[in-house]
Structure formats: structure tokens, C-alpha cells
Amino acid sequence: MDMRQSAEDEAFRQTVRTYFRETYPAGIIAKLANGQTLKKQDMVASEQALSARGWLAPGWPAEYGGPGWTITQRFIFDEELERAGAPNVSPMGLLYVAPVIYTFGTPEQKSRWLGDILSARTFWAQGYSEPEAGSDLASLRTRAVLDGDHYVVDGEKIWTSDAHYADWIFCLVRTEDAARKQDGITFLCIDMTTPGVQVVPIITIDGGHHLNRVVFDNVRVPVDNRIGDEGKGWTYARRLLSYERTSYAHVAAKRRQIEDLKGLLAEASSAGAAFDQDDFRRRLAAVEVQLDALEMTVLRALAPLAAGQAPGDEASIIKIAATETAQAITELFVELAGVHALPKFPDRSGADWRAGLEAIPAFAAPATAAYFLARAQTIYGGATEIQKNIIARQLGL
Ligand SMILES: Cc1cc2nc3c(=O)[nH]c(=O)nc-3n(C[C@H](O)[C@H](O)[C@H](O)COP(=O)(O)OP(=O)(O)OC[C@H]3O[C@@H](n4cnc5c(N)ncnc54)[C@H](O)[C@@H]3O)c2cc1C
Known part of the structure; x- marks a missing residue:
């Protein structure tokens, strides 16, 4: 390229x-x-x-x-x-479900959903994971039973990002107990206002409300909300995951963070901070090199996209490299924050969130929250171990 x-x-x-x-x-x-x-x-x-x-x-x-x-x-x-x-x-509508809708949806589904996503009138959530089906996603048990022109959905999704904001959720549901567990799974889009849908908040270690449980109790979903064929949802779900995993790179945002780290280091240095600055500089440089390598890998992975194809298994390489780099950056921030990185998570929704915290460097509380939340990056979208399994399979190991 x-x-x-x-x-x-x-x-x-x-x-x-x-x-x-x-x-x-x-x-x-x-x-x-x-x-x-x-x-x-x-x-x-x-x-x-x-x-x-x-x-x-x-x-x-x-x-x-x-x-x-x-x-x-x-x-x-x-x-x-x-x-x-x-x-x-917000990726769930624009980056994840939309390509599934325009690739596999009916003309009616495209005109019903794509326009609202494109004008930011609707937000979506991703209902894949369940309490006993995370890495082993095909073990999912949320069930959809056909009843006339509706499916009746019962079950529970977990770790559902931003479901409390969402107007729609795309879900994998089981419509048949097949010999191969990847079969018999169906891709359904569910209006979050349908009776029987309940969103239960999960507060994460950074003190934030990003995640939820979504419970479905006798939820009636029109058959017209099914994408593609009944029982073939796994095919669409896998396609979606390749888009998801390629979307984690955020190279420029990481470059900004590295520039911020350099600025903070210079400030700490001129203030005579007592820590091993040479060692810190070495580790910062190592992260920067890691980021350069990530950028090159992303550029290489763009080639199939340019040819109109879905990302291949290289998406797994990007997922690992991007998330490990992200975590390494948050570790450096926390190290610079020193004692000010003790976990305290003020409500940062207002402009005056620092009132009473003036003695603490401005970056410390957001950096600490980001450090804790970034632990999840090597879990969601398929954990690092799962990505390694995919790469090993691809290499024939
Ligand atoms: C912040 C956050 C946001 C999320 N958002 C969403 C969302 O919006 N929608 C959604 O559907 N899900 C979401 N998830 C769920 C996420 O996809 C799952 O947590 C993830 O797939 C791991 O599943 P699990 O939590 O059940 O862990 P498990 O699958 O139980 O894994 C536990 C550990 O065992 C390892 N492991 C499991 N199987 C293997 C194996 N075969 N080989 C080697 N190691 C293995 C894993 O790598 C992990 O370290 C989110 C999770 C988090 C933390």
C-alpha cells in the first residue's frame, strides 16, 4: 500500500x-x-x-x-x-449494526433504520453477551419463540454498553437447539420501549455508569425485525465483530495522549519531581514505538476495506495491539499522578467538578478513572486470549 x-x-x-x-x-x-x-x-x-x-x-x-x-x-x-x-x-449503531443492516437487511429494514442512525435520531446497544456466554458466545440462552408474526423473547443480556441511552438493541437469540451451537441463533433488532424490556445499571470500577443488564420478559418482537434468515445469525454476528475489532485503534487519540504525557513530564521535571525520569522516558518511548507499529498495522488492514471487503482476521491483531497500547498509556498517566492517583471518582458531569479538589493536578482524577476503565479493553469485543486463539488458528497452529 x-x-x-x-x-x-x-x-x-x-x-x-x-x-x-x-x-x-x-x-x-x-x-x-x-x-x-x-x-x-x-x-x-x-x-x-x-x-x-x-x-x-x-x-x-x-x-x-x-x-x-x-x-x-x-x-x-x-x-x-x-x-x-x-x-x-457511539459505535453500536453507526459502526456495528449499520453494516449488517445494509449488507443483509431487506429494503424496508434499510429505510426504517439507516436514516435514523445517520441523522443521530436513534442510538443502539449490542446485546450479545450473557451471564454464561461471553467468550463462548454461541452458548447463549436468550430464547425467541415464534408466535404468529412475532417472536416472544425471554432471557438476559449482560455488560450491555450504553443500553440506558439506547433506543434499539440488536440481539443474538436462540431460535433452535441445533447440534452445532453456532446454528439456531437468530439476529433480532428490538425496540427498547417494548413492554418487558428492563435495563438494570451496572456501576464499573471507575465509578461510572457505562454498563447494564438487559432483561427480556415475554417481549414480543415483530418477525420483520429479524435480519436475514432465522437460525443464521451467527454469520451476521461474526461479520459485525470484525468491524468492531478494527474500530479500536484510535491512533490519533493515543498520539494526543502521548503529547500530553510529554508535557506533564516536562512540568514534573522542572518542578523537581522525585521519580526515575530516565526510566519513565524510556517507557514512554517504547509506547510511542508500539503506537507507530499499530498505525502501520491499521494502514495495512485498510487494504481489504478499500476493496470493499470486510476486515479479515488481522482485526484480531489490531484489537490486541490497540488495547494493550491504550492500557500502557493509562499506566504512564497514573504513574505521573503519583499519590494523587488514589481512586476517588468525583462526579465529572459539571464544569465545576474540580471544586474542592484544587490541590490535586487537573489530569489526575480523569486519568485514574481512565486507567481503571481501560482494564476492560482487553476483555470486551472478545478477550485477548480469544484473539490469540483466532490468530493461532489462522496460522494453523
Ligand atoms: C466495559 C465492557 C463493555 C462491554 N460491552 C458489551 C456490549 O456492549 N455488548 C455485549 O454484548 N457485551 C459487552 N461486553 C461483554 C464482553 O464482550 C465480555 O465480557 C467478553 O466477551 C468476555 O466474556 P466474559 O466476561 O463472560 O468472560 P469469560 O468468557 O468468562 O472469560 C474469562 C476469562 O477466561 C478467558 N477465556 C475464556 N475462554 C477462553 C478460551 N477458550 N481460551 C483461552 N482463554 C479463555 C478469557 O480470555 C478471560 O480472561 C462488555 C464487557 C466490558 C468489560
């Missing part, structure tokens, strides 16, 4: 950079820079701004509302969004 960027690509970069500097809602970037957590209305405002510009779904084919960018332009856009300090989009 030719890594050089053309004059057109450079002009495109400048257009995107100018947009984030001059047009995109500055208040959202300011909130993140101030260490605040974003609320759903911030995410809606962010995504509606991108949608108004026609830039919310860079990866979608133009016929469904994508901007028709080349793969290089998509890469540049992601870089500039993260460089500007804007939030990444």
Missing part, C-alpha cells in the same frame, strides 16, 4: 481540520478538555453536527448516505477528529 498522501488528501485534511476548528460545537471539545464526562445530549449534539455536514458515517457506502470518501480520506478524518479532541461516535 502506498502510504504517501497526495495533494488532494492534504487539501482534504485541511478542510476537515478547519471544520473541527471553526464549525464543530466547540463546547463539546471544551468539556472533554476540562476532564468532564459527556451526557447523551452531548453525544447527540456531536453526532448531529457531523450528520449535518454529511460526515457521520464515513464507512458507509454512498448509496446509503456515506460521504463516498476513499479509505485514505476516512483514515485522515478519524485522525483529525481525534486530533481536535472531539469524541468518537
